[in-house]
Amino acid sequence: MHGTAKEYDVSTRAVCKELGIELKEVPDWNCCGATSAHSLDEDLALTLPARNLKIIEQEGLDVIIPCAACFSRTKICAHTMKNDKDMRRMIEEKVGVEFKLNTNIYHLMELLAEKVGLCEIKKHIKRKLDGLNAVCYYGCLLVRPHGITDLDDKENPRFLDMLMASIGVNAIDWPYKTECCGASLSLSKGDAVTNLVSKMISCAEEADAEAIVTACPLCQANLEMRQGKGQKMPIFYFTELLGLAFGLKEVEEVLKEHLVDTHSVVADNVGAASGREL
Template identity: 40%
Template sequence: MKYAYYPGCALHATAIEFDKSTREVCVALDIELQEMEDWNCCGAAAAHMTNELLADSLPAKNLAIASKMGLDITSPCAICINRLKTANKEINESQEIKEKVSQVIEESYDGQVKARLLLDILATDIGIDKIKENVIKELKNLKVVSYYGCLVTRPKDVAQFDNVEDPQSMDNLMAATGAKAIDWPFKTVCCGADYGTPRTDIVLKMANDILSMAKDLGADTIAVTCPLCQMNLELRQKDVEKEYGEIYNMPILYFTEVLGLSFGIEPKALGLDKHIVDAMGLLMRKGLI
């Protein structure tokens, strides 16, 4: 199994542990990732808020690179994959958009490269049985809530993955590691997305709702697949605690870090020492390292 690997901007910066753990987990599962040469930003929400043609063209440029590699794309980032899938959909549904995008990126792109979320590939193609075969250290003491956020399943016709209101894929992967996967009602609520900087008050409120629900259910960590969710819940956690007078001290782990840990991969190789809220401390307390 081989994919063109599109890490996206965050994985080379604020989410380096997601990149590290993705690469490690894919090696363990025989998924070959070939990082795309000279990939560019997908434009995220900023592009679609500003110029719709730009919002289709930035992802299309990346899809065209993968097309030349003769491979489909995967990224662990929920936002990147949403933008790539949206561009594909619009290009395939409108000849006018297809032509305009080709003019903008100065090359033709036929809309045929598939973009898939790594979570989807692991849950659907690799499957729980193969994941379980790789588990050499059961994470028995770890209690995890799986947080999908907005774009893993929405919009339904773009994502075409899992149950839109009550997804199970990440929960199943977490349960496969031997961890206790706690069911909860905030799987697909929004974390406040891009408002962390321009309207911090909004994100602090939304992050507090999510963190307090996770804490009340006894979770040790929230597993995520979106670098923006991770940032709002972890980097801003101290500010949430200050604003709402709560103590969470809850590291927010990428689901690939949890998988990697159960595969017996060195915590540092997974980037578990890179968290702003101490993840290594939690794992030590749980007797997992």
């Protein structure tokens, strides 16, 4: 979040502050290991997120995870400990603590759509993003493995669409909601991934979308980096659009950081510069 996903970091903090959610960064967190850990070392794929869980339990707070991969891995870690005594013993031995497993693990999108609620979000809107046509992209790991992440419908999730609709975005239904963008192979198999992404972007274009909304830093980076020739589809974090609707200055600033230019879409539809104030 401090690096490539700076925009997500800034916009998440800003939006949560606006909504009165007090955020505390998990002190001294470590990387969950993502695809690499579960590819090469099963134990590591469980113990890395477990160390984070340990810290979270010590803090005695619930945790919001904005990244789909971290969310999925942390949920799997908690689920494994709840259902497999041997694994739990192994993890507790390695991490050096007995887990209570009483922490609620939310994805940021889930928290905003379900716990905070759309009504509350609507109260904070300064300007509606009425003109913006966008498709929402959930990616593969938010809804899978189903029964573990326990988030929304596994084939047709609605959370993000509902959030976007609440701030006036015209959230268009499209078939690639939960299809994989290949992010985990983005570096090592660039061409194949470009294939996948360019197909998705063309589909979004055909659906008359001007932007894709994501809820995961890996997806966002991958969709931006691996677009096909001549494709210039802006990829927003959903928090950025919330921030825009709430009229948060720091979010407007951070929009410049995108690899694909976001200015025209924002200017055309949101009137960030002129300010189509409510």
